[in-house]
Amino acid sequence: MERRKFIRHSTAATAGLISGPLLASSAGQAGPTLKDSVKAVRPLVICTWDFHKASAKAWEVLKDGGNALDAVEQGVKVEEADPDNQTVGVGGRPDRDGNVTLDACIMDKDGNCGAVLAMQNIAHPVSVARKVMEETPHVMLAGKGAEQFAYAMGFKKTDLLTQRSKQEWLEWKKTSKYEPVINIENHDTIGMLALDQDGDISGACTTSGMAYKMAGRVGDSPIIGAGLFVDNEIGGATATGVGEEVVRTVGSFLIVELMRQGKSPQDACEEGVKRIIAKNKDKQDFQIGFIAINKKGETGGYCIHPGFSYRTYSEAGHVNNPSKSYLES
Numbered sequence: 001m002e003r004r005k006f007i008r009h010s011t012a013a014t015a016g017l018i019s020g021p022l023l024a025s026s027a028g029q030a031g032p033t034l035k036d037s038v039k040a041v042r043p044l045v046i047c048t049w050d051f052h053k054a055s056a057k058a059w060e061v062l063k064d065g066g067n068a069l070d071a072v073e074q075g076v077k078v079e080e081a082d083p084d085n086q087t088v089g090v091g092g093r094p095d096r097d098g099n100v101t102l103d104a105c106i107m108d109k110d111g112n113c114g115a116v117l118a119m120q121n122i123a124h125p126v127s128v129a130r131k132v133m134e135e136t137p138h139v140m141l142a143g144k145g146a147e148q149f150a151y152a153m154g155f156k157k158t159d160l161l162t163q164r165s166k167q168e169w170l171e172w173k174k175t176s177k178y179e180p181v182i183n184i185e186n187h188d189t190i191g192m193l194a195l196d197q198d199g200d201i202s203g204a205c206t207t208s209g210m211a212y213k214m215a216g217r218v219g220d221s222p223i224i225g226a227g228l229f230v231d232n233e234i235g236g237a238t239a240t241g242v243g244e245e246v247v248r249t250v251g252s253f254l255i256v257e258l259m260r261q262g263k264s265p266q267d268a269c270e271e272g273v274k275r276i277i278a279k280n281k282d283k284q285d286f287q288i289g290f291i292a293i294n295k296k297g298e299t300g301g302y303c304i305h306p307g308f309s310y311r312t313y314s315e316a317g318h319v320n321n322p323s324k325s326y327l328e329s
């Protein structure tokens with residue numbers, strides 16, 4: 001397993017992009033509204049971790065006037081297709097039985113959403129999630145049902161278990177130590193939020209979840225409100241880390257609601273992490289990272305342990321932002 005470079009809490013962390021080229025229209029009635037004189041940063045894409053290829057792909061869509069929904073789908077698909085990313089899509093680490101099961105969700109500017117949970121054999125769960133959103137009256141499809149639906153929609157069966165992930169799983173099986181705590185090396189879920197030229201927000205989140213999880217275990221990533229939430233009047237938020245903790249606080253929804261109450265994306269992410277800390281006074285050996293954007297194109301990110309970062313791509317540049325953390329080291 002490759003060791004993730006340990007990035008110390010850095011003064012280089014950029015919590016928000018303030019100025020930008022385009023004029024925003026006014027936002028919704030509730031919460032922090034935009035004055036017509038305020039310039040918004042848009043288009044803009046933000047994603048968890050240093051996924052520069054994924055954010056570049058999303059930017060490609062956005063800069064040509066593409067919409068936020070297409071941008072986040074196209075963006076996260078880059079990681080789903082990358083066999084070297086062992087926590088998303090093809091090449092993801094399997095569950096304890098050796099099966100790669102994928103979780104993903106997507107949410108658009110109108111509050112429409114779709115998700116697939118614990119789905120096997122399909123390389124692009126985010127696109128299946130989009131089909132659930134657009135082609136069914138449902139929000140979530142799980143397991144075999146999701147897989148069958150994917151075939152019906154024309155997706156091809158794909159073997160998701162790469163040699164590398166299989167070898168590591170076989171090695172793990174020798175001790176079968178069940179450590180559901182995700183450590184610094186082991187989480188690279190991609191959550192992505194985009195604000196397009198029209199000022200509309202969409203988001204997506206996709207993962208193979210916790211390595212060697214129990215069969216059938218589902219984390220936060222495909223759960224609307226937990227791993228991802230978008231309210232086009234306010235902003236969006238998404239998460240990475242130990243999903244159970246994010247679900248317990250409905251983390252992404254919480255962050256959007258905190259922004260509705262007037263908090264900046266940065267302050268809202270910090271409060272989201274603190275709520276989780278408050279529920280885990282004696283246990284801090286796990287990582288959570290949140291990122292958020294608002295209608296102005298301000299961004300924020302916060303995590304428990306140093307090591308988390310997030311990408312932003314706007315006309316101001318393509319930047320990997322080391323996240324501030326609750327703990328110093």
Ligand code: SD4
Pocket residue numbers: 087182186187188189190207208209210218219220221239240241242243244
């Ligand atoms: C989960 N939140 O399944 C995901 C794991 C994660 O990078 O973020 N991995 O709990």
